[in-house]
Amino acid sequence: MRLRVSLALVAFAVTGISSFAQDIRITSMELRDQKFIIQYFIDDSNPNNEYKVSIYTNTNNYSAPITRVEGAVGEEVKPGLNTAIWNILDELGEYQGPLSIEIRASVFIPFIRLRNFNEPLAFKRGKSGIIEWKPGNTNPVHIELYREGTRLQGELNNPNNGSYTFNFNSDLKPGADYRIKITDSRSPDTFIYTSEIRIKRKTPGVLKGILGAGIGFAIYTFLGGDTGNSLPDPPILPLLN
Numbered sequence: 001m002r003l004r005v006s007l008a009l010v011a012f013a014v015t016g017i018s019s020f021a022q023d024i025r026i027t028s029m030e031l032r033d034q035k036f037i038i039q040y041f042i043d044d045s046n047p048n049n050e051y052k053v054s055i056y057t058n059t060n061n062y063s064a065p066i067t068r069v070e071g072a073v074g075e076e077v078k079p080g081l082n083t084a085i086w087n088i089l090d091e092l093g094e095y096q097g098p099l100s101i102e103i104r105a106s107v108f109i110p111f112i113r114l115r116n117f118n119e120p121l122a123f124k125r126g127k128s129g130i131i132e133w134k135p136g137n138t139n140p141v142h143i144e145l146y147r148e149g150t151r152l153q154g155e156l157n158n159p160n161n162g163s164y165t166f167n168f169n170s171d172l173k174p175g176a177d178y179r180i181k182i183t184d185s186r187s188p189d190t191f192i193y194t195s196e197i198r199i200k201r202k203t204p205g206v207l208k209g210i211l212g213a214g215i216g217f218a219i220y221t222f223l224g225g226d227t228g229n230s231l232p233d234p235p236i237l238p239l240l241n
Contacts, residue, residue, distance in 0.1 A: 024051075024105045027081070036086040040072075040103050044079035051077045052108040055084060058100040059092060065104075066091055075108050111136045111184040112160065114194060122198040126170035131180060131194075135160045142183040146193075157185055172199045 023043040030037045042051060052075045054065035068091040072082035088095070115132040123129040131143065143164050144154025153169050166180065176198045183191035 024103055026101065026103060029101060034089050036088045038084045038086060038101060038103075039081065040084070041081050042077070042079040042105065047079055049079060050075070050108045051079070051105045053077045053082075053103065053105045055086065056102045056104065058098070059095065062102055075110070077105070077108075109136050111139060111187075111190055112141065112182055112192065114192065117194045120196055120198065122200050123168050124200050124202050125168050125172040125174070126202045128165050128167045131164045131166050133162055133182070135162050137184070139187070140185040142181075142185055144181045144183075145178060146181050147178045168199065170202070174199055174201050
């Protein structure tokens with residue numbers, strides 16, 4: 001399958017969106033290897049701001065954003081020059097005709113930012129662990145433990161204050177594939193999963209085996225088992241006539 005739209009037939013519509021003194025503009029568009037390369041610039045004096053970016057086209061009258069796109073789209077896009085790569089063949093198939101592009105952006109403020117999940121963590125079952133985050137609003141949050149899509153435990157409507165002590169159930173199976181889901185209570189579609197966490201036994205299995213062997217040995221000795229250090233039998237006294 002080849003794209004039937006040549007560069008000569010493409011009509012570019014560049015739309016600048018202004019909000020709170022910020023500005024976004026398309027700087028270049030190019031058809032390369034059957035993919036559409038879109039470069040755009042977000043002008044913002046605060047480099048720490050982040051944006052939620054979506055790309056629309058005239059092919060559906062700008063009613064829904066395109067989906068077959070990668071690069072600087074979605075949430076947490078930084079100001080400055082950004083690049084998005086649109087797989088136009090997957091999105092439109094053998095499209096033919098003029099093509100207009102519109103980029104829409106809004107300041108992105110996440111309801112939380114996780115702090116202590118930069119790398120995989122492990123927790124002991126039957127013990128507690130601290131979950132930390134930076135709040136983005138004051139809405140209460142749901143904090144729940146999942147494994148392979150199944151909810152195992154959790155609490156609802158906790159204060160969005162940046163910290164929560166999660167008490168892991170003692171009957172959790174040791175292993176990986178666990179994640180904690182945190183949801184904005186006032187927006188059920190707004191949630192975040194932590195990176196994968198691992199649940200460990202409270203007492204390692206090898207140590208339990210050693211302790212069990214030691215206890216068994218002590219009981220055996222106490223009951224008079226042969227440990228190699230038994231006291232010698234008393235001497236046999238001569239019979240009296």
